[in-house]
Amino acid sequence: MNTVYLDNSATTKVDDEVLKVMLPYFSQNYGNASSIYSIGRENRKAIEDAREKVAKILNCNSNEVYFTAGGSESDNTAIKGIAYANKNKGNHIITSKIEHPAVLETCKKLEKDGFEVSYISVDENGILNLEELKDSIRPTTILISVMFANNEIGTIQPIKEIGEIAKEKGIYFHTDAVQAVGNIKIDVEKLNIDSLSLSAHKFYGPKGIGALYVRKNVPFVKFIDGGHQERNKRAGTENVAGIVGLGKAIELAYKDLDEHNEKIKKLRDYYVEQVEKRIPYIKVNGDRNKRLPGNSNISFRFIEGESLLLNLDLKGICASSGSACTSGSLDPSHVLLAIGLPHEIAHGSLRVSIGKYNTKEEIDYVVDSLVEIVERLRNMSPLWEEFIENGGNN
Amino acid sequence: MEYTQKVIHHYTNPRNVGKIEDASGVGEVGNPVCGDIMKMYIKVENNIIVDVKFKTFGCGAAIATSSISTEMIKGKTIEEALELKNTDVVNELGGLPPVKIHCSVLAEEAIHEAIADYYRKEGKMTEEEIIKKCKLKEKKECEACGH
Numbered sequence: 001m002n003t004v005y006l007d008n009s010a011t012t013k014v015d016d017e018v019l020k021v022m023l024p025y026f027s028q029n030y031g032n033a034s035s036i037y038s039i040g041r042e043n044r045k046a047i048e049d050a051r052e053k054v055a056k057i058l059n060c061n062s063n064e065v066y067f068t069a070g071g072s073e074s075d076n077t078a079i080k081g082i083a084y085a086n087k088n089k090g091n092h093i094i095t096s097k098i099e100h101p102a103v104l105e106t107c108k109k110l111e112k113d114g115f116e117v118s119y120i121s122v123d124e125n126g127i128l129n130l131e132e133l134k135d136s137i138r139p140t141t142i143l144i145s146v147m148f149a150n151n152e153i154g155t156i157q158p159i160k161e162i163g164e165i166a167k168e169k170g171i172y173f174h175t176d177a178v179q180a181v182g183n184i185k186i187d188v189e190k191l192n193i194d195s196l197s198l199s200a201h202k203f204y205g206p207k208g209i210g211a212l213y214v215r216k217n218v219p220f221v222k223f224i225d226g227g228h229q230e231r232n233k234r235a236g237t238e239n240v241a242g243i244v245g246l247g248k249a250i251e252l253a254y255k256d257l258d259e260h261n262e263k264i265k266k267l268r269d270y271y272v273e274q275v276e277k278r279i280p281y282i283k284v285n286g287d288r289n290k291r292l293p294g295n296s297n298i299s300f301r302f303i304e305g306e307s308l309l310l311n312l313d314l315k316g317i318c319a320s321s322g323s324a325c326t327s328g329s330l331d332p333s334h335v336l337l338a339i340g341l342p343h344e345i346a347h348g349s350l351r352v353s354i355g356k357y358n359t360k361e362e363i364d365y366v367v368d369s370l371v372e373i374v375e376r377l378r379n380m381s382p383l384w385e386e387f388i389e390n391g392g393n394n
Numbered sequence: 395m396e397y398t399q400k401v402i403h404h405y406t407n408p409r410n411v412g413k414i415e416d417a418s419g420v421g422e423v424g425n426p427v428c429g430d431i432m433k434m435y436i437k438v439e440n441n442i443i444v445d446v447k448f449k450t451f452g453c454g455a456a457i458a459t460s461s462i463s464t465e466m467i468k469g470k471t472i473e474e475a476l477e478l479k480n481t482d483v484v485n486e487l488g489g490l491p492p493v494k495i496h497c498s499v500l501a502e503e504a505i506h507e508a509i510a511d512y513y514r515k516e517g518k519m520t521e522e523e524i525i526k527k528c529k530l531k532e533k534k535e536c537e538a539c540g541h
């Protein structure tokens with residue numbers, strides 16, 4: 001059975017071109033980039049080339065880019081780093097209710113350490129409430145951290161407006177752009193972004209490597225203590241192969257961004273349209289327009305997400321759900337609850353995230369499979385039975 | 395999340411799915427907020443459960459525990475069915491991940507509720523006797539998630 005991979009928001013397949021440029025760094029180019037002999041020096045250069053590539057895409061200076069072990073580390077470094085470095089100025093941080101756990105848990109940790117955090121709500125489409133954001137600003141606010149695009153419902157936030165507000169008030173602005181990089185053009189100058197997190201495995205690069213942009217003169221405390229790597233801001237022998245892979249991946253992603261986006265958006269729209277046409281009693285979650293091109297999130301009423309995923313898996317289809325059983329906690333996704341979905345509808349959500357390797361044939365296969373599975377699970381569902389017995393209207 | 399082959403087998407080919415139109419008793423447990431509801435229909439003749447069907451809204455484990463427990467009580471006397479413990483269901487499935495144990499508890503409770511409903515319809519026992527015999531739990535918050 002073929003695998004139909006539709007979980008590109010979770011991670012992506014490493015592009016062959018990316019893998020090719022990485023491989024030598026596992027074999028002949030194994031030198032430590034801090035060493036002075038040639039196989040070390042060459043690796044230093046490879047790292048700096050990759051840094052240049054990231055800087056060019058973000059429109060920042062290469063000495064404002066730090067390599068990390070991924071999106072979670074970048075978020076931790078930015079938020080904790082900026083918070084601790086600026087705590088003499090204030091102890092208040094603003095974020096949103098729909099952040100990734102890498103941000104939310106970091107903020108919760110800071111709350112235990114004397115910081116105060118405001119979690120701003122979002123509307124029914126998942127767009128941040130800007131008025132609430134403005135109203136929550138205090139004289140002690142030192143940092144605003146709002147994600148660029150959401151990993152579950154794909155909603156893209158009003159980053160430019162948030163950047164303007166932050167700049168006007170003299171508050172540092174960090175954005176978790178892990179889902180956005182590779183999908184959206186980002187200019188940190190134009191958008192007044194002071195710090196940004198990205199992760200290579202979301203744009204056809206390797207896992208376990210990311211980058212953090214921090215604007216020059218924004219003080220932040222080093223997160224991983226040890227050696228002097230990354231201009232003494234992140235200790236640890238550099239993951240040269242990973243860094244080279246990240247550099248290549250970001251370059252490729254932006255080389256044909258418009259083409260890539262057009263292709264996956266078309267497939268996504270086709271998927272949503274087909275599901276809407278062929279399956280009744282569904283709800284499309286997240287903003288229809290301000291969203292990542294490959295993301296779709298649909299709730300299928302009267303059924304539960306994990307059983308949907310298991311049945312899709314039996315057909316070789318990989319996707320994800322915001323149901324409690326898949327979130328690893330006992331509640332469904334905090335994002336779906338934040339956009340006001342009742343629990344039972346949040347339990348029945350399915351995220352299908354399309355990537356550059358997907359085809360229309362795969363989408364047709366998935367929709368056909370969904371029609372069959374949803375019908376079968378509904379026929380098994382007491383909620384559906386009740387709904388039909390009550391005349392099918394509520 | 396690791397499911398045993400037997401669990402996979404039961405959620406892919408659940409036995410006894412459906413509804414019994416002239417059921418002797420119906421039991422429904424769980425709630426949509428937690429993400430699990432089980433509804434069990436039984437047909438009783440001469441104190442024997444001659445038929446049983448279920449409908450479940452829930453995860454793979456919820457479907458598998460419903461399915462296997464219907465198999466385990468079919469053809470049994472009411473007393474034997476009341477003896478069925480959630481741990482028996484788990485064992486029969488070759489185990490369940492710890493976070494899914496509550497699904498087996500729901501299956502046990504659904505059977506008890508269905509039998510209680512049968513006794514109520516029969517009208518020979520007082521509510522107190524039924525609660526005792528069927529070991530009914532008070533309707534309270536879901537132990538697993540607090541809803």
Ligand SMILES: Cc1ncc(COP(=O)(O)O)c(C=O)c1O
Nearest residue numbers: 070071072100102151178179199
């Ligand atoms: C929005 C967002 N932030 C952070 C992360 C964490 O990134 P990583 O898996 O590279 O640590 C992810 C990915 O899971 C994400 O989607």
